[in-house]
Amino acid sequence: MMIVKPMREPVSGLVNVAAMAELVARGESERGELALLRRDDVLELRVNGVFVMDTAHTATERELATATLRAVGAARLRVLIGGLGLGFTLREVLADPRVEEAHVVEIEPDLLTWHRDGLVPHTVAAVRDERVRWHLGDVAEVLAAQPPDHFDVVLLDVDNGPDFLVYDANSAIYRGEFLARSAEKLTSGGTLAIWSADTSPALRAALHEVFGNCEELAIPVRLGRHETTYHLFLAVR
Numbered sequence: 001m002m003i004v005k006p007m008r009e010p011v012s013g014l015v016n017v018a019a020m021a022e023l024v025a026r027g028e029s030e031r032g033e034l035a036l037l038r039r040d041d042v043l044e045l046r047v048n049g050v051f052v053m054d055t056a057h058t059a060t061e062r063e064l065a066t067a068t069l070r071a072v073g074a075a076r077l078r079v080l081i082g083g084l085g086l087g088f089t090l091r092e093v094l095a096d097p098r099v100e101e102a103h104v105v106e107i108e109p110d111l112l113t114w115h116r117d118g119l120v121p122h123t124v125a126a127v128r129d130e131r132v133r134w135h136l137g138d139v140a141e142v143l144a145a146q147p148p149d150h151f152d153v154v155l156l157d158v159d160n161g162p163d164f165l166v167y168d169a170n171s172a173i174y175r176g177e178f179l180a181r182s183a184e185k186l187t188s189g190g191t192l193a194i195w196s197a198d199t200s201p202a203l204r205a206a207l208h209e210v211f212g213n214c215e216e217l218a219i220p221v222r223l224g225r226h227e228t229t230y231h232l233f234l235a236v237r
């Protein structure tokens with residue numbers, strides 16, 4: 001399918017961005033190439049040459065945390081975050097004093113190393129926060145290994161959404177089996193939230209099927225001269 005929607009797109013446009021940018025760090029894994037680039041003061045994360053996100057436009061990554069935590073009434077929170085990225089969702093989670101543990105699942109070992117080495121100064125304090133529990137691996141596998149009724153909040157931002165995958169294997173994350181597994185790991189009243197660059201009737205239906213409810217938040221975003229809308233899908237156990 002051809003992708004027509006600009007997603008987490010760099011302001012200066014895609015053409016020659018990599019050429020204009022300074023390479024801060026580069027890694028390789030079985031999934032391909034990971035690169036951290038700098039343009040002026042903006043850091044940018046790319047996977048196999050594809051733009052994933054940058055530090056200039058992080059409102060919806062932060063909103064993934066704030067909107068979801070706002071909706072959860074518990075006095076103490078244990079949160080799981082799927083996908084560290086540049087750490088903005090994590091930083092926002094940790095800003096909530098109710099959070100006692102923030103479990104972060106990241107599949108790319110080099111990205112963890114870069115954060116620990118302080119290459120992403122915007123979120124360095126969050127990465128070093130003692131409430132963080134690190135899991136290196138696939139969020140589907142890590143979540144499956146957790147005890148039931150364990151998390152008050154599960155936040156997933158591992159792709160640009162169900163229709164714009166960073167890794168093909170992630171398609172399972174948006175389907176019934178994994179969503180049901182996530183529901184099992186949530187406490188009663190706990191919330192699963194998923195970031196997406198676009199609306200997704202299929203994801204909404206799958207969440208309804210598993211949880212019996214789904215709220216979709218459409219958040220307007222300005223990316224340089226572009227205006228677009230990103231989406232958060234929330235479902236309560």
Ligand SMILES: C[S@@+](CC[C@H](N)C(=O)[O-])C[C@H]1O[C@@H](n2cnc3c(N)ncnc32)[C@H](O)[C@@H]1O
Pocket residue numbers: 052053061062082083084085086087088089090105106107108111137138139140157158159160166167170
């Ligand atoms: C869009 S970024 C996350 C952005 C993050 N919300 C932030 O605020 O910076 C996606 C992250 O998910 C990671 N990722 C992709 N697939 C994954 C998987 N199956 N399990 C764990 N992490 C994954 C990528 O390596 C990347 O770091």
